[in-house]
Amino acid sequence: MTFLAEILIAALLLISGFFGLVGSFGLVKLPDPMTRLHAPTKATTLGVGGVLIASMIYWFVFGEKFSFHELMITLFLFLTAPIVAHFLAKAWLHRNASPRDLPATGRDVGWAGQEGTEAEKARREGEA
Amino acid sequence: MIDVAIYITFACFGLALLLNLWQLATAKGVGDRVLALDTMVINSIALLILYGISAGTAVYFEASMLFAMVGFVSTVAYCKFMLRGDIIE
Numbered sequence: 642m643t644f645l646a647e648i649l650i651a652a653l654l655l656i657s658g659f660f661g662l663v664g665s666f667g668l669v670k671l672p673d674p675m676t677r678l679h680a681p682t683k684a685t686t687l688g689v690g691g692v693l694i695a696s697m698i699y700w701f702v703f704g705e706k707f708s709f710h711e712l713m714i715t716l717f718l719f720l721t722a723p724i725v726a727h728f729l730a731k732a733w734l735h736r737n738a739s740p741r742d743l744p745a746t747g748r749d750v751g752w753a754g755q756e757g758t759e760a761e762k763a764r765r766e767g768e769a
Numbered sequence: 770m771i772d773v774a775i776y777i778t779f780a781c782f783g784l785a786l787l788l789n790l791w792q793l794a795t796a797k798g799v800g801d802r803v804l805a806l807d808t809m810v811i812n813s814i815a816l817l818i819l820y821g822i823s824a825g826t827a828v829y830f831e832a833s834m835l836f837a838m839v840g841f842v843s844t845v846a847y848c849k850f851m852l853r854g855d856i857i858e
Contacts, residue, residue: 725841
């Protein structure tokens, strides 16, 4: 039982280390900002998730108590990772993309973060 | 066996932190730097929990929880600043 748990913990740790490394390598390697956003938000969260599960099994088997801290951290990270990614994408759109390059929203309101810019006004006048 | 695995994972996340630092120093845009900083926070959380396993104490869970919260709030504040030029309006 203990030996099996050791194998499981070691495997989880190695997998999560690999994923963390891949995520950070992708952050350096990938060519443009929106693909760079993809690498760490998925792979690194998976990496941290692996470490947390390994820690949970470790404390359950060797510390003989069940700890909920890891679940809390996992839940927090899984909740905040998409929010951060969305915010970063929105900030990138706001700073780098012109409303001319974006597809039409099909409503009265334009893209979020683009209201009030000169290009957005020009697009509206062009439509009207 | 767990000791060896922990050391290898330490090396992986340490290398990942170095790559993030490189990206933080050389990235072109502000958004990339904020992303690199956010990834650094997540990698440091993994390192903290690993150190907690290897040292055999449960103290580092609180530290990593606080780290996760501060990292999230600071990233959101940076993004808000990039979007609006102000954090609390």
